[in-house]
Amino acid sequence: MQVEEGRAKIKFSDGTFYNPNMRGLRDISVLFLKAVGKKRYSLLDATSATGIRGIRYALEAGAGKTTYLDMNKKAYADTKLNVKRNKLKGTIFNLDIQEFANSSEESFDVIDLDPFGSVAPYVYDLMKVAKDGTILMATATDAAVLCGAHYSACLKIYASQPLNNELCQEVGTRILINFIARIAAQLNFGIEVKLAISNLHYMRVFLVLHHGAENAVESIKQTGFGAFCSKCRAFYSSKGLAPKLNGKCANCGAETIPFGPIWLGNIYDHALLRKMKIMMPKGMDKNAIKLLRTVDLELDTPFFYSIPKLTRYLGISSVPRKRVLDKLGKKYEVSGTHFDPDGIKTDAPIKKILGSVKGAAT
């Protein structure tokens, strides 16, 4: 098979992974690195498959010394050929991440991790080849686990209680970030989240590692817990390692569902997102553009309200989301959210939100 993507031309054999549907996410990653603006940085494409990521970062986003890793023999061979085919230089290893990270004496400016399923088994080892300022970009495709469809798996892998409802994508993303923060802290790194997105079957986080015990403690302090009311859809969250949440909904009195631990810190660097918007290249994947435009306008606050869920609770027919946004926007901060096309983020109290939804129906 042969494909062209961005400025890369790649070929691959049967048995080497390449998913054309993830092109948009690769476009976003290239744009992210371009907007960060590092030059000639060292890069580890830790799960290279065809080598498409490392190759694109080198061709389009300023990567210098590039190292590729894949434990699959065919992927290793294809990466080698593709690096050459694109007239690039690179060091290519047919090794498992664990083996590589425990024997490497190098540390990298940028690490891309994109395994099959969970990133959990690899985060600890990759911290050993990170340094102060390393950018870690990691994709998790075990969204069903993080979204609570496999509750016990989430407990076992992430030591966190997920939420299997309209908030699951955002809660899952925050579970993933909190997991990375906890592992990073063990190796004396704090994390600064630049961007976190969830779409289709994946979650992808873009973060910077800051070395030092104080940084590590600071990011652990962004850990918290949440509680969700499945009757009126209100949610509550509180930072800290010992949950301070009430078991009853302050709005309707129903019992709430607890979830977490999760990351309750910021998940967007809006200045960087604005830069990315300006730098969007021609020919970028349309869905990726749409996703980034939504994220760019999204409030950086935990969780959102799904309008259809609120109308169901109120027993009224559907209302256009825009009308609710307009009504609430007169007095409060409001935005849509990429986590749910029917969702709104706002700092308005739940009673005002319900009032606006009712008002939008009349």
Ligand SMILES: C[S@@+](CC[C@H](N)C(=O)[O-])C[C@H]1O[C@@H](n2cnc3c(N)ncnc32)[C@H](O)[C@@H]1O
């Ligand atoms: C989803 S694919 C990567 C796709 C690629 N990043 C892209 O955008 O097309 C996952 C790759 O990671 C490799 N892999 C999985 N676990 C690994 C490990 N522990 N060490 C090294 N490679 C691994 C697999 O062999 C596979 O080629």
